[in-house]
Amino acid sequence: MIEFEVQDMTCxxxxxxxxxxxxxxxxxxxxxxxxxxxxxxxxxxxNADRIEAAIRDAGYSPVERP
Incomplete structure (x- = not known):
């Protein structure tokens, strides 16, 4: 399981x-x-990098959690 914090996700x-x-x-x-x-x-x-890039490309700021 890969986990991200995405503070600019609000709705x-x-x-x-x-x-x-x-x-x-x-x-x-x-x-x-x-x-x-x-x-x-x-x-x-x-592949966490690929998922992180997809979230970024959608306009958000993901931070992977350890």
Whole structure:
């Protein structure tokens, strides 16, 4: 499981945009988003850099959590 903090994710539209961006680069990814904690968890993928780039390209500022 890869986890990111995305502080500039604030609403359901953000959630949908980020989910779509991730699915566009990793169709089999399992995406779990918690708006209250600004957390994006992605399972079923191994390349954190690719997922982070997809979130960035969608206009957000992800920070990978250890």
């Amino acid at each position: 359901k539209h953000c959630e949908a945009t980020i989910t779509k961006a991730i699915k566009d680069v990793a169709a089999d990814a399992v995406v779990d988003i918690d708006l209250a904690t600004h957390t994006v968890r992605v399972g079923g993928v191994a």
